[in-house]
Amino acid sequence: MSSYYLSATLARFADEMVAFTLVLLVLERTDSPALAGITGAAYALPAVVTGPLLGAWLDRTPYRRAALALNQAVLALVMLTLLAVVGHSAHWVTPALAAVAGATLPMVSGGFTSMLPTLVSADRLARANSFEAASFGAATIAGPATAATLASVVSVEAAALVIVVAAALSIVAITRLPALPPALTHHEPFMASVVGGLAHLIRTPRLRASTVTTTLLLGAFGVLLIALPLHMAAVDMPRSTAGYLWTALEIGSVVTALLLGRLQTRWRPEYVVIVAAAASGLVMASWPLATSFVVLLLLAVVTGLVEGPMLPAMFAARQQYSPEARQGRVSTTAASLRVGASALGQVTAGLLVPIIGTHNALLAVAGTVVVAAGLGRLAAVDRRPVVAVSRG
Template sequence: MRELLGIRAMPAYFLAATLARVGDEMVAFTLVLLVLERTDSAALAGITGAAYALPAVITGPLLGAWLDRTAYRRTALGVNQAVLGAVMLSLLFITGHGPAWTTPALAAVAGVTLPMVSGGFTSMLPTLVPGRLLAEANRWEAASFGAATITGPAAAATIAAAVSVDAAVLVITVTATLSIFAIARLPALPAAVTADDREPFLTSVVGGLKHLARTPPLRASTISSTMLMGAVGILLITLPLHMTTLGAPRSAAGYLWTALQLGSVTTAVLLGRLQARWRPEHIVMVTVAAYGLAMTTWPLASSFVVLVVLAAATGLIEGPMFPAMLAARQQYSPVALQGRVSTTAASLRVGAAALGQAAGGLLVPVIGTHAALLAVALTLVAAAAVGRLSAFTTHQEPAQVTSP
């Protein structure tokens, strides 16, 4: 870690990326709480969460192609955070007071540049970090995501319970603003694709999608991790509603996310070197399947405390998945495709989570939270199986990422 932080840009990178991700992780949970509190509509909560995430399905590939061509990544990252802050403030005045459609419409505005938070930052790593340190960088990149997913829901739950949901919205705005100052300290990076090598823009966009679809191990990793996010979307709606069956307030669901991610970050950091010993797509599929099997115990929890313990144990199992997913994108993609691959894959994950939230908002009130938790667990097992089936084709060796 010392050698990694010795690279001048990396402290600013991790600070900027983590601040942006903390705000993003607060958004998903806070939107659900805000809509449930003001409208008591699980369907509207699911639609609003989906509206926040769904635009990324379209914009992810477009942003990725643009990122590979531009030297203005810092500006794009800063604009994304400014838009998020403005939208969250607007939601305070609109949700529950204006027409129902205005809440998901505003959420959709913030979601347009959402892939920048994950893929936009991550795509910078192969340029910022020498190839020999990429595995180490991936471990700490996973820790950055994990720290955000630990801090975000817990902060939202605590602030909502101790003060109000409105206060949680204001904290998101402050976090977004602070991240802009950190982003300003990042170095300007050259375009990954030079003017002489550029394809037509739409051809470039399609190129990223084709690479994901035609590279078997990358395809397997992407399918499994994308289906996982669909299950997570259902879980975002299920957990706040499930709290009442355990005698806890809806906001307590944030602590379950924290327990899950504490376990995940622990093994992501301690076992991140697994990707140097085994193929990363295999690690992704095995951990997703194990994650699902562990989650089959959740509906059996008789109290909130027991469910917290089960969530932490499940997180320990899931931890190696994220650094392995990043490694798959880097090992099986050339440098010129890193932006497109990162943001396109991120957009697919975000889009799957959006569909999961929309489905959860409609189905959970009908089938009940216990059945919904079991459905999430089985979806994760299926995700690993589908990913494995998608990998059955001609073997392809990793495309090594060149050092900057």
């Protein structure tokens, strides 16, 4: 399992750097929040289409390692190309290149996570989910912090080069993963397989609840990717220091993910997701009141602490409410929805934050997260008609 967590964490570290580094690179070279938002969205939006397709393919292929490695190779190549063209070419070139890198983005989250039920036994799955959440958290802690530090101390170009190095190291670690047999052994038509993953997400109330909540939450966090760098002026800090807020958020999240990750074994995982989301939204409502960067940093840690149990519970919901033959499709489809929502959030932020201001944007994010929890609770209701059984 050490090779799994190393390769997955390196890939996620690179991905977490990309989201923040792209914003900084575009803002620095063009000073255009709109282009920064569009570029971030272009990196994420292709996953809405490719996620279900990749998931269906992953469930039936023995070549998962090659697919994961190819994703990292494409990312490294695109980042090198972006360094050459951002600010020195037509504006459309930058989001177009970002879209190429983002096409296989669901591999980083769903592609890796879908392997867990095959790699570990059922009695160790809850603990593996906690470590998986820690992998995401460690990447999200280190990624933005590394990007912020390099952008401040060296240059944003240096941050982009570190992404290339991390992607290359991830490829090396991926080669040490075991080859896994296809999860889907019968010959279901490919498109029926694609639709089947999405249909399962929609028709399974408990899984639907978790998916709705986390998808809308990622949409709100997409707004933060653009709003936080712009908000740093309100606390007398440079834009790059926004990366430390993401780090603070994830430090809190990792702590409770590891300490309370077994909550899904005591309560239904979708309820853990909903409660954690509602609590984090309420704490985030205090962010606009912070008058200094230190206070904002502390509030980010507290937000992460209450949000922490969400990620392992989300993994548990997918695993408990989906058959093994659909793990790849469910994981990548859900990941694509989350990434797509984040993309829409970035586009919205790029257009609206300069108009409404960063304080109102932060309040809107907090409100959206609370609403996400409420809609998730509504989605948990099973509206299928109850069929009466005759007892003769």
